[in-house]
Amino acid sequence: MKNIIELDQVGMVYETGSGSVEALRDIRLTVREGEFISLVGPSGCGKSTLLRVTAGLRPMTSGSVVVDGVSVTKPIQKVGMVFQSAVLLKWRSILDNVLLPAELAGLNPRKYRDRARELLELVGLGDFTKKSPNELSGGMQQRAALCRALLLDPPLLLMDEPFGALDAMTRDDMNLELLRVWGETGGQEGRKTILFVTHSIPEAVFLADRVVVMSPRPGRIAEIVDVDLPRPRSMETRAMPEFGKLTLDIYDTLTGGQAKSADTPRQAIA
C-alpha cells in the first residue's frame, strides 16, 4: 500500500489578541491508502486544526504536509469533509445539497445526479431526495452530509466529530453505517482513507485501524495505537476483551499524568 498522507514535523502557531498560541507541535504521521485513522484527545488539543491543515484549509507554520504525493499549500480538491453539524443549506433540497460540491468545483451538476441518488439510496435516504433539510432528523442530515462529502469520489475523507451531536443510539447506528458505506464505496482503487476526529475513545477504537492519541497545548501526538480487531465489525466487537483493553489503554494514556498523581503525595503536586 502506498502512503496517502505524510505529515512531517507539522507545527502551527497562530496569533491572537493576547499573544501567540501554539496549536500543533512536531506532528509526524504517515497514513497508508485505505486506512481508517481515528484522532482522539481532549478539547483544544488541535485535532480539528490538524484535519484542516491536512486539507489545506489552514496554513501550517512549520513542517510539511504531503497528500497523494503533492505538497499541500492551498486547498486540495481530493478531500471530502464532514463536520459536527451537517451544515446543509436550508434553501436546497437534500439532492441539491448533495450536488453542491459539483457546483462549487465548477463541474456540471447534472452529470452527478445519478451518483447523488445512488449515494442517498445507499444510506437509506432514497425517498427523501426532494425533502428540505429541516424535515430530516439529525442522523438523517448527517447521512446526507456524508453523501455530499462522497459525491466527487475523493480518495480522502476528513470527518470532524461528525456524530458528536447525535444521541448515543443514533451514534452507534451511524458508526455501523459509516463502516458499511466505507466498505461499499471503495471501487477498484480500494477503500477511501478516512481521518476521523472524535471525543469518544470507544468510537475511535470501534472504527479505526489505528488510533492517534493527542495531548493538548500544544497539540502533540502522545501515542499511536494499532487496533487489530477483526472486520467487519459489529456490536459484538464492543463486547470483545481486546476492545475493552484498547479503550482502557488509550484512556490511561490520555489521563496518564493525573492518574499517577493520585498515588503521589499531596505536596508533590503543590
Add this chain to the structure above:
Amino acid sequence: MAGLDDAFAKRLWGPVLSSVKRLMIEWFPAILMFIGVLVVWQLAVSTLGIREYLLPSPGSVVNAMLSSEIPWGKHILVTGTAILGAFLIAAIGGILLGTLTAWSNVVGRALMPFLVFVNTLPKVAVAPLFLLWFGYGIFPNMLIGALIGFFPVVINTAVGLSQIDDEMLDLGRVFNAPKWKVFAKIRIPNAYPYILSALKVTATAAVVGAIVGEFVASQSGLGYVIITSQSSLNTPLAFGALVWISILGLALYGAVAALSRVLAPWAEGQEN
C-alpha cells in the same frame, strides 16, 4: 355505495375545509377586533353627537372614499407610483451597498461611517432641498422615501452576508470555489431572511417618505388630498385619503411578506 361516496367527498374536501377552518380560527381575533373598533367609533360619533369635521363616522369615510367628486384613481396612481419607486430604489440600492460592504473590508470601512452619517440626517427636513434640486413631481418624493428606507436594507444585507457558519465557508474552501460563487450559492441565499425582514421595514418607510414629499409640495397624490381637505375642513376626505394610503402600504407589505414565503420558507415563524 352512499357511504363510499361520502368517504370520497370527505377525502376530496377534507383538506380544503380544514384549511379554511384554520384560516378562520387564525384571523378570527383580528377580524373581531377590527369590527369592534368600527362599531365603537360609529356609536361614539352618533350618540355623542361629534361633529363631522372633528371626527367623521366610518360610514361617511367610506362615502368619501368612493365619492366621484375627487379623482381618486389619479391620486392613488401618483402616490402608489411614488411608494413603489421609493421602495425599489431603497431595496436595490440597499442590497447593492450591503453586498459591497460585505464583499470588501476596505469598501465596508470606507462606506459605513458615511452611510451612518446620512442615516442620522432628519430626512423629513431634507425634503425641501430635494424639491429645490429635482423640482416638483413624483421623483423627489421617491427619493425621500428611498432615503428613509434604505439604511435597514444595507445593514441587514451586510449582516446577513457575514452571519454564516465557518464550516459552511469551509465547504466552499475545500473546492477552491471562487468568491463570487460562494456569494451566489451560499452567502446570498443565507442572507434572504435578513434582507426580507429589512424590506418589510422599508415598505412602511417608503409610504412615509412619499406622503412627506407630497405634504411639502405637490399638485396631486393622496398627501395632497389630505393637505387640501384640511383647508376646507373636509375631514371625511382626509380620512378617506388616509385609508387609501393604508391600503397601498398594506398591499406593498403583503407583497414583501409573500415574497419572503417563496424565497425563504425555512425562516418563516423564526423572525420577530
